[in-house]
Amino acid sequence: MKRRVLLVDDEVAVLLTLKAVLEINGFDVETAASGREGRLKVRSHEYDMIITDLRMESDQAGAEVISAARSAAYQPAIALITAFPLADEDWQEMGADHMLVKPMHTRRLLEQIDQLLESHTRRLARKAPGSSPAALQPKLVAKQVTKKLPPKKPLKSTKPVAAERKPRASRPATRLRSKA
Numbered sequence: 001m002k003r004r005v006l007l008v009d010d011e012v013a014v015l016l017t018l019k020a021v022l023e024i025n026g027f028d029v030e031t032a033a034s035g036r037e038g039r040l041k042v043r044s045h046e047y048d049m050i051i052t053d054l055r056m057e058s059d060q061a062g063a064e065v066i067s068a069a070r071s072a073a074y075q076p077a078i079a080l081i082t083a084f085p086l087a088d089e090d091w092q093e094m095g096a097d098h099m100l101v102k103p104m105h106t107r108r109l110l111e112q113i114d115q116l117l118e119s120h121t122r123r124l125a126r127k128a129p130g131s132s133p134a135a136l137q138p139k140l141v142a143k144q145v146t147k148k149l150p151p152k153k154p155l156k157s158t159k160p161v162a163a164e165r166k167p168r169a170s171r172p173a174t175r176l177r178s179k180a
Helices: 012-024 035-044 061-070 088-094 106-127
Strands: 004-008 028-032 049-053 077-082 098-101
Touching (some): 012 106, 028 035, 035 061, 049 061, 049 106, 061 077, 077 106, 098 106
Parallel strands (some): 004 028, 049 077, 077 098
16 A cells, blocks of 8 residues: 655645656656645545645645644644755644655655654554554455466477478688798
């Protein structure tokens, strides 16, 4: 099962680029182009992770998305993505688990997202008595596909087998003579 991510950003170029990068790397991604749309999606769907911009239609739009995500019963991991980095205590007070600063290299972005999802899963496991981190991980279910193949047929060669080959006509031996 793919991990579900909600991307919230009012910059369409950023939104579509991040969506493409995450989908190529195996995530199921939904997008919201405003804080308002993001809050509605947080309340109506479940996500493993929410990545939201800080400043959208208002300076507080990102904080409102984070607040809605924190109050969600399914407890998603939350990352704040911004071009205007905040002090650690500021984004943590908002309720974000991690801050991503744009622009960012794709590899580094994916590493940070993976690290955040792993640490979030461990934190949820510690909070939930009697559950293990493995129980909280999305499980991949492989379908067993059986396809009947026709029996193998021997390959027909266009060359005759050694016993059937005709002997080569003998050629006169030629020697290379050195020019001395």
